[in-house]
Amino acid sequence: MLETIGCSTIEELFSAQIPSEFLQAEPFGLGGGAPEQQVFAELRNLAARNRSVEEEVSFLGGGFYDHYVPAFIEAITARSEYLTPYTPYQPEVSQGTLQAMFEFQSAICELTALEVANASVYDGASAVAAAAYLAKLERGGGPILVSAGLHPHALQTLRTHARPWGNPVVEVGLDPRSGRTDPDRLAAALQQTAEPVAVVLPQPNFYGVIEDLPSLVDLCRKASKALVVAAVDPLTLGVLAPPGECGVDIAVGEGQPLGGELQFGGPSFGFFAARKELLRRMPGRIAGQTVDREGNRGFVLAFQTREQHIRREKATSNICTAQALNAFAGLLYLAWLGPAGLRELGELLLARGWYARRRLLALPGVHPLYDGPTFREFAVRLDGDLAAVRAHCRAHGYNPGLDLPSLTGRPSDRGGLLVAITERRTKAQIDRLAELIGEATANHCQAPLEAVAG
Amino acid sequence: MPTVFERSRPGRRAFYPPPLEVPPLAAQEVIEPRLLRSKPPRLPELSEPELVRHYVRLSKLNYDLDSGFYPLGSCTMKYNPRLHERLASLPGNARLHPLQDDDAAQGALELMWRLERALCALVGLPAASLQPAAGSQGELAGVLLTRAYHEDRGEHRTKVLIPDTAHGTNPATVAMAGLEVVEVKSNAEGMVDLDDLRAKADREVACLMLTNPNTLGIFDRQIAQIAEIVHGCGATLYYDGANLNAIVGRVRPGEMGFDIVHFNLHKTFTQPHGGGGPGAGPIAVSERLEPYLMVPRVAQDGAGRFYLDYNHPRSIGRLRGFHGNYTTFVRAYAYIRSLGEEGLRDVSATAVLNANYLLARLRELGVDRYLPLAYGRLCMHEFVLSGGPLKRELKVKTLDLAKRLLDFGFHPPTVYFPLIVEEALMVEPTETETKETLDAFAEAIAAVIREAIEDPQLLTTAPHTTPVKRLDEVRAVRQPILRDQAKEG
Amino acid sequence: MTTTAADRYPADLLYHPEHDWARLEGEHATLGITWYAQDTLGEVVFYEPPKVGTEVRQGEVYAEVESVKAVAEVFAPLSGQIVEVNEELRERPELINEDPYGQGWLVRIKVADPAEREALLDANAYQALVEGG
DSSP states (O other), rough: OOHHHOOOHHHHHHHSSOGGGSSSSSSSSOOOOHHHHHHHHHHOOOOOOOOOOSSSEEOOOTTTTOOOOHHHHHHHTHHHHSSOOOOOOGGGGGGHHHHHHHHHHHHHHHHTSEEEEEBBSSOOOHHHHHHHHHHHHOSSSEEEEEETSSOOHHHHHHHHHHHGGOOOOEEEBBOOOSSSSSSSHHHHHHHHHSSSOOEEEEOTTSSSBOHHHHHHHHHHHHHHOEEEEEOGGGGGGTTTOOTTTTTTEEEEEETTTTOOOOGGGOSSEEEEEOOOOGGGGOOOOOEEEBBTTTTTTEEOOOOOOSSHHHHHHSSOOOOOOOHHHHHHHHHHHHHHHHHHHHHHHHHHHHHHHHHHHHHTTSSTTEEESSOOOOOSSSEEEEESSSHEEEEEEHHTTTEEEEEEHHOOGGGGTEEEEEEETTSSOOOOHHHHHHEEEEEEEHHHHOOOOOOOOO | OOTTTTTTTTOSOOOOOOOOOOOOOOOHHHSSSGOOOOOHHHHHHHOOHHHHHHHHHHTTTTTTTTSSOOOBBTTOOOOOTTTHHHHHSSSSHTTTTSSGGGGGBBBHHHHHHHHHHHHHHHHOOOOOOOOSSSSSHHHHHHHHHHHHHHHHHTTOOEEEEETTTOOOOHHHHHTTTTTTEEEEEEESSSSSOHHHHHHHHHHTHHHHHOOOSTTTSOOOOOHHHHHHHHHHTTTTTEGGGGGGTTTTOOOHHHHTSSEEEOOOOOTTTTTOTTTTTTOOOOOEEGGGGGOOSSSSEEETTSSSOOEEEOOOOOOOSSSSSSHHHHHHHHHHHHHHHHHHHHHHHHHHHHHHHHHHHHHHHHHTTTTTTSSSBSSOSSSSHHHHHHHHHHHHHHHHOOHHHHHHHHHHTOOOOOOOOTSTTTTTEEOOOOTTTTTTHHHHHHHHHHHHHHHHOOOTTHHHHHOSSSSSSOOHHHHHHHHHOOOOOOOOO | OOOOOHHHHHHOOEETTEEEEEEEEEEEEEEEEEEHHHHHSEEEEEOOOOOTTOOETTTTTEEEEEESSOEEEEOSOOOEEEEEEOTTHHHHHHHHHHHHTTOOOOOOEEESSSGGGGSBBOHHHHHHHHOOO
């Protein structure tokens, strides 16, 4: 090979092109390699030092949930044909990927009752930022209003992205009793801010509370021309009215509950759907149906002129590699559930969620943080030492849920525990959780927390 | 091939809910009825065997890297070791909740720590963040860090310099970061035009974004002078790590003067491409940018325990939810651990050897008469040919050549990028291809050129043997159908 | 569609080097993109006309034309105010390809400064620019 090239050593290929002062002679300190068996053993030992949801009964939620992922999904997504190709730039040999994207888009449109959807963005939090960027491109530099019930990571992500745009991010508080986005505060904010470009509303919100989305959207429409964005939990949409029917412009959300493993937070995917008028502003890849020279149906990447490889600085986003395989798993999961399954699973989550909520609230020393209706997640406030209660549960193999203030930093969340239910949390496990929390609050009961001003 | 919606039949199902166990609850008992869904979504109704058959059949319409050569320039389509899939699916990795307490995620945190240290060592920079979800997000992080750095020093800089060879994500990222793109020209050798750079490097410039080797596959030898000019006007220097495969284990961008490097874990570090992701875009930064890195950071306390550290008041905040695409870290770390430093040096050696051999072989076969190398004589890990002579003399475009290559059983190289090369064809073989494969590919290109001379219609109407023929992309936009149209049964 | 040089570079028009044309009609001018521009761009799939009343300036971008693979900026050969736009192109952008100098016209302006025509090329000069050197 070197002969064909006309060099005598490989080193020559480098020294002919790179100044010698940059070619490293000294080792970097990375150490030697190892054969497969050894690497497997080392990394397996590392993994063994993580407590997964196989090793504890987990009530952790906060956007990622321990759902059951059906076995057939991995059998499909592990196939070379889906796992190893790249973005379908040559559509004639990528119909598998492109049709899967098209089917995914269709499923998301059905789920959200909106007209167009893209083939994925990175995750739920960055999907919110992407929606806000669309609003900025459409409407200009005005404020972005967000419910304080939005997931804190989505809020933080939005702030980081929006800082250089110049659009102020304005938080609208929750009703201190119900935990829903406060319509009066929203109305006031809409009145006080000049030309807001977007309003971002969760459904359900981070505290698990179900919002009155249609009324909030109505309020927005009467008071402004802002684009209304809903950040939704996809597995509630078999029971709750879809965002498209509530009148929103854009619906986004975290896709992990749809066939995704927890994976310590990633990779997952974000979904993004909108009214068809917003198509040309949408970020991400979009697959479109067409025909080939012989009249056969096929699929291609469509509206690429929105994207970075053509539009460059005028692109609707900078997305290149997205989350195609994770979105594909999401499609497989939705196809597995079907319309009946989506509803049945939703109803099961609702019933078990309320059972858990009622059992825990019946315990002395356990109070609702908010009393609004919840779905598959709810927040309680514990008298006494929250850390001690959690430690007690964990010592017995149960993770009771999220220490709220550790994520939100809000004084109003002090003593708050966010408890999530999935179909893997059985009645027996919920009963045991109640038992453990009951024990812990009895043992560690101290003077009740001072009432926190609304 | 029907869509899954077209295969749907009412009443078929794959999912069966587990027994309720708790008292049944009608939604309207606890939720206002007007908030409830009245019409179910039109999702497909199939049994599991039908689902599996549909998606297995669909898979066979894809060309993939495991099946054949995939020389997409700029994408580094190298073999994805299956050990990595086994490791990623260990329950300790796949079933670990992101909000698990730090003390119960020590394995994960340590793996992230080790990966950060390895990436830092590879590029010669002191600090890193694994958070960005893809290369584009890594770029955004780099530009936002640069902004924060300048603002912290009371300087308001509005411009970012980008070479005319840059990948489209670079200017798109700059726009998202609220800054202005200023293009820097390339010279006749395909490297940065230093005079143009000097003229444009003023105190309004926040950053220069560079890929080295660049998208032409050429190492810009002037890098020391470029760094001097850029640092001289107070700007930061950003390294787009898309082409790291050419220099891994041999050259450290930190020592060339770069302040920020991003890595595409789905390129050099074997995360499978997945049909368009997931990937990951970690960054490493110089000391002056370290305070602004995203939170949370992986830290180690005095007792050797790892934890997520949010206590960095000058941080730009977070760019996405949770901590990053963790299982891609597992794969990347396994790769680094498997190869070690020697192995990584082999990677760049073989990548550069393969690219130069393929280029030389194409010359031997006379391909360069119609597809000459756009710049230079040698290349790094990829090279760019120009189809200009092909178009002018044989009236055949790079696109037609690419479509005909499909009939020969190869995925074509990247076409029409970079923009400064007429009818560009960008070829990156990677190091996991054998000489036999490279020879076969070179011969296929030569054969297609012969066809272009003798029977150009074969190219302009190609492909002929693929699952679908050439697709009408205009129609997809003129008559958009972006979701399934099957009507209710 | 085979075209002659006369088809591609009509003699009665003035040309801007960025591949735009102007047809002077008294105080007004009709503007569009040239045969060469649409040929390079490929099949046009999208064009959104600017608003009537917009001021355009010689040499500055006032619109964009999109094909599947590219977006082309449209430069104003002359300065003026837009008095009419070709609304038909919203539904039938392919007219820009089929008849770039006729039904594919983009906007009509009231010319601000007739002297600006001195900066433009005639058909021969423009043809030389496109085909020569």
